[in-house]
Amino acid sequence: xxxxNYYFVDLPPEATLSPVLLTEACQTLKRNRERxxxxxxxxxxxxxxxxxxxxxxxxxxxxxxxxxxxxxTETGFSMATLKRGLDDFFRQITRDHLHALLTxxxxxxxxxxxxxxxxxxxxSSRAATVTGPEFLIHIAAGNIPDPTFMGIVLGLLTxxxxxxxxxxxxxxxxxxxxxxxxxxxxxxxxxxxxxxWRGGNTDLENILFAEADCVTATGSDETLAALRSRLPACAxxxxxxxxxxxxxxxxxxxxxxxxxxIASRVTDDVVAWNQLGCLxxxxxxxxxxxxxxxxxxxxxxxxxxERREQTEPRGELPSPHAAAITSRRGxxxxxxxxxxxxxxWHSKESTAWTVIFEADPRFQTSCLxxxxxxxxxxxxxELLQNAEVVRGKVSTVGLAAPxxxxxxLALPLARWGVTRVCPLGQMQNPPLTWRHDGRPALGDxxxxxxxxxxx
Amino acid sequence: xxICLPPGLFAICWxxxxxxxxxxxxxxxxxxxxxxxxxLLPLLRDTARQARPxxxxxxxxxxxxxxxxxxKHNAAYQKICAARDRTPGTIEHWTQIPAxxxxxxxxxxxxCLAPSERTAVFHSSGTTEQKPxxxxxxxxxxxxxxxxxxxxxxxxxxxxxxxxxxxxxxxxQSAIGSRQSxxxxxxxxxxxxxxxxxxxxEIARQKMGGASIPASRTEFLGRIxxxxxxxxxxxxVLAALEDDLKxxxxxxxxxxxxxxxxxxxxxxxxxxxxxxxxxxxxxVMETGGYKNRSRSMPKVELHALITERLGVPIENVVCxxxxxxxxxxxxxxxxxxxxxxxxxxxxxxxxxxxxLRRHFHFPPWARVRIISPENGREVADGETGLIRVYxxxxxxxxxxxxxxxxxxxxxxxxxxxxxxxxxxxxxCSLMSA
Numbered sequence: 001x002x003x004x005n006y007y008f009v010d011l012p013p014e015a016t017l018s019p020v021l022l023t024e025a026c027q028t029l030k031r032n033r034e035r036x037x038x039x040x041x042x043x044x045x046x047x048x049x050x051x052x053x054x055x056x057x058x059x060x061x062x063x064x065x066x067x068x069x070x071x072x073t074e075t076g077f078s079m080a081t082l083k084r085g086l087d088d089f090f091r092q093i094t095r096d097h098l099h100a101l102l103t104x105x106x107x108x109x110x111x112x113x114x115x116x117x118x119x120x121x122x123x124s125s126r127a128a129t130v131t132g133p134e135f136l137i138h139i140a141a142g143n144i145p146d147p148t149f150m151g152i153v154l155g156l157l158t159x160x161x162x163x164x165x166x167x168x169x170x171x172x173x174x175x176x177x178x179x180x181x182x183x184x185x186x187x188x189x190x191x192x193x194x195x196x197w198r199g200g201n202t203d204l205e206n207i208l209f210a211e212a213d214c215v216t217a218t219g220s221d222e223t224l225a226a227l228r229s230r231l232p233a234c235a236x237x238x239x240x241x242x243x244x245x246x247x248x249x250x251x252x253x254x255x256x257x258x259x260x261x262i263a264s265r266v267t268d269d270v271v272a273w274n275q276l277g278c279l280x281x282x283x284x285x286x287x288x289x290x291x292x293x294x295x296x297x298x299x300x301x302x303x304x305x306e307r308r309e310q311t312e313p314r315g316e317l318p319s320p321h322a323a324a325i326t327s328r329r330g331x332x333x334x335x336x337x338x339x340x341x342x343x344x345w346h347s348k349e350s351t352a353w354t355v356i357f358e359a360d361p362r363f364q365t366s367c368l369x370x371x372x373x374x375x376x377x378x379x380x381x382e383l384l385q386n387a388e389v390v391r392g393k394v395s396t397v398g399l400a401a402p403x404x405x406x407x408x409l410a411l412p413l414a415r416w417g418v419t420r421v422c423p424l425g426q427m428q429n430p431p432l433t434w435r436h437d438g439r440p441a442l443g444d445x446x447x448x449x450x451x452x453x454x455x
Numbered sequence: 456x457x458i459c460l461p462p463g464l465f466a467i468c469w470x471x472x473x474x475x476x477x478x479x480x481x482x483x484x485x486x487x488x489x490x491x492x493x494x495l496l497p498l499l500r501d502t503a504r505q506a507r508p509x510x511x512x513x514x515x516x517x518x519x520x521x522x523x524x525x526x527k528h529n530a531a532y533q534k535i536c537a538a539r540d541r542t543p544g545t546i547e548h549w550t551q552i553p554a555x556x557x558x559x560x561x562x563x564x565x566x567c568l569a570p571s572e573r574t575a576v577f578h579s580s581g582t583t584e585q586k587p588x589x590x591x592x593x594x595x596x597x598x599x600x601x602x603x604x605x606x607x608x609x610x611x612x613x614x615x616x617x618x619x620x621x622x623x624x625x626x627x628q629s630a631i632g633s634r635q636s637x638x639x640x641x642x643x644x645x646x647x648x649x650x651x652x653x654x655x656x657e658i659a660r661q662k663m664g665g666a667s668i669p670a671s672r673t674e675f676l677g678r679i680x681x682x683x684x685x686x687x688x689x690x691x692v693l694a695a696l697e698d699d700l701k702x703x704x705x706x707x708x709x710x711x712x713x714x715x716x717x718x719x720x721x722x723x724x725x726x727x728x729x730x731x732x733x734x735x736x737x738x739v740m741e742t743g744g745y746k747n748r749s750r751s752m753p754k755v756e757l758h759a760l761i762t763e764r765l766g767v768p769i770e771n772v773v774c775x776x777x778x779x780x781x782x783x784x785x786x787x788x789x790x791x792x793x794x795x796x797x798x799x800x801x802x803x804x805x806x807x808x809x810x811l812r813r814h815f816h817f818p819p820w821a822r823v824r825i826i827s828p829e830n831g832r833e834v835a836d837g838e839t840g841l842i843r844v845y846x847x848x849x850x851x852x853x854x855x856x857x858x859x860x861x862x863x864x865x866x867x868x869x870x871x872x873x874x875x876x877x878x879x880x881x882x883c884s885l886m887s888a
Binding site for chain 1: 531534535537538539555556558559562563827828829830831839840841857859861
């Protein structure tokens with residue numbers, strides 16, 4: 001891949017990052033921010049972002065082409081999976097959506113530019129503005145690019161110098177995105193840095209943390225707790241723990257015609273980023289009593305996953321991940337041989353996809369990479385009782401139900417602790433205005449200054 | 456790699472539910488399996504039979520015969536075979552015998568023994584498991600296990616040297632330390648009756664001459680902590696290691712234990728800045744993973760620390776690979792044997808440090824196949840896959856066992872990588888254990 005050396009991730013693999021180099025990089029980033037970014041208007045940033053996103057969706061865009069050509073080797077996702085995932089993300093980054101996000105989180109899309117006031121604020125003679133962190137650090141985990149892309153987008157909106165620390169071996173897509181920004185606006189691209197190293201390199205991380213105003217991180221609860229303890233007290237920490245998601249299909253929509261349609265939507269959610277995202281479902285709960293039984297729904301889902309494998313193949317897996325699937329299939333094969341309460345369907349001579357039907361309604365975390373459980377649940381109450389084990393860790397619930405019923409289900413789900421309810425088929429494709437883990441994504445980054453008039 | 460999928464789906468849903476398999480008649484003495492075991496015993500004493508193709512015919516014949524018996528007498532296994540459409544009449548080669556995932560030992564009674572015949576049960580290790588594996592044994596099946604383990608242990612750990620078991624409470628203290636002795640870093644059999652490893656150590660101890668001495672009075676220096684985990688009687692271990700220093704003798708020692716018990720010991724020695732130089736000929740046998748019982752470390756590092764703290768050179772450290780679901784074990788080097796050090800010309804990058812070609816080998820009465828986790832076929836030499844073992848010594852349970860461990864196929868054996876489910880996924884979703 002012939003990209004210019006703008007970022008640490010562009011250096012050859014044998015180049016090691018020294019503490020001195022890193023310290024200098026932090027100073028340069030802050031300086032560049034002061035010169036090139038702090039004074040920009042929101043409108044200018046929104047224009048750059050929406051233009052870059054639009055470019056990414058054009059087939060001849062060089063960054064997109066690199067992502068699709070080299071991505072399968074670099075990330076393990078098939079070209080079709082990458083294409084769908086990238087298109088879904090960049091489709092969201094439009095002027096309208098960015099303005100909607102700013103308005104939702106800050107009350108006024110010019111909050112980052114000036115002292116502004118909403119109607120309510122005007123009535124009470126108040127105004128306010130927000131300021132983003134001077135130096136924002138993202139500790140990115142894993143190969144799914146969306147959270148890292150989104151972090152960079154938000155950091156640009158807040159005019160922050162940004163340092164993205166990728167997990168080792170997972171910088172490929174963030175690197176392409178950073179280069180596309182640099183190409184569109186070099187000065188803006190110079191306020192960004194990307195590096196990768198194995199987490200736990202305290203020499204380097206301590207330098208970064210000492211400079212940070214705000215750190216965002218994705219990881220296990222243990223990783224997040226460890227990171228938090230190493231940050232200076234004045235730095236803001238936004239930790240996003242690992243989450244699980246599941247689906248629920250109401251009997252009313254399980255007609256002979258509706259069953260396959262919903263199975264197709266569930267398949268969208270299972271194949272998106274190979275189910276590795278925290279918005280991807282582990283289990284689909286199906287209400288018995290419809291024209292299509294839960295067992296039959298599982299079979300329809302298997303049919304659809306098999307079809308989808310032809311057009312959107314899962315791609316190759318490293319041995320340990322394939323072994324996790326094979327070992328788990330082994331257990332269910334044994335159970336299925338002994339009881340009709342367990343059924344299994346899977347791709348032949350590959351680990352590409354697996355559907356397990358279990359009459360046992362207890363929530364089961366999946367080994368992912370397109371391994372999905374279907375379980376019966378007679379109603380929401382029974383479902384939530386059986387999902388108690390993951391309570392507090394659930395991000396999204398995908399629903400297939402008539403609209404009034406779906407809206408009715410949303411409130412008890414919210415009270416139980418679910419932070420997002422959406423139609424099945426959209427689980428891994430949240431809108432830009434999505435509140436990540438129930439927190440305002442942009443709002444959490446900024447600091448408010450209130451102005452009370454009447455001098 | 457292109458993934459080719461034949462049309463159609465594969466579903467398993469044929470068999471009615473049964474809670475557990477029940478032998479057809481109670482108190483039955485299974486003559487057919489007993490006869491098979493009796494015929495097998497002499498073979499288990501003959502480690503010289505290498506797994507050459509010439510012996511494959513014999514192995515194949517025995518394996519098919521045992522498969523037919525287990526299919527007949529092990530109801531749980533029969534259902535699994537039938538679900539895969541593999542029955543004694545439909546296969547011709549041992550490689551076609553259906554392997555049972557180790558996890559099935561947790562859920563089913565995978566045994567040919569009637570409840571009244573079961574005199575012992577070995578459980579999988581691990582302190583956190585709610586539902587351990589269960590491998591049932593009778594006096595007959597233990598005899599097979601013991602013959603199998605001792606033959607291959609003696610061949611690989613003691614080929615040139617005998618160690619002695621002595622009585623710690625012997626009146627004749629001067630005799631202690633004047634002999635080569637063995638130290639076991641596990642609890643004694645009375646405290647760990649369901650550990651197949653401790654049973655193995657106990658049999659080795661008895662065979663090494665300790666049969667007349669109660670286990671409690673020999674050097675089983677492991678203890679059970681209040682939470683049920685295994686720890687060490689560090690004072691006793693230090694005393695045993697210091698024997699030679701005190702008595703100014705040069706009698707070699709054999710130290711046997713799990714990887715995590717060695718980590719406990721090495722950490723203890725490091726904290727006190729203690730180092731031993733055990734007499735020449737001393738050797739170490741370590742086995743198993745860590746299962747969160749200690750910090751885990753790569754084998755190379757563990758072996759280097761053993762050399763540093765105990766003075767046992769790496770070529771005198773042998774790893775064992777075994778599990779409660781099997782009756783035979785694999786060793787990765789043969790101690791004392793010639794040629795276990797990798798020739799210099801095979802070493803990588805001009806590395807001059809002693810480097811062991813650590814390839815595990817099962818005894819001739821067991822076979823291993825490394826299976827692609829992706830497509831279920833045997834991998835090519837040098838490739839990684841799941842370890843599947845066909846162990847004739849598993850007479851009364853299931854011969855073909857599919858492990859969850861990854862290994863690299865080597866022409867003459869396999870390299871161990873470890874537990875597959877430890878794999879870290881690359882996303883932000885909560886991973887299941």
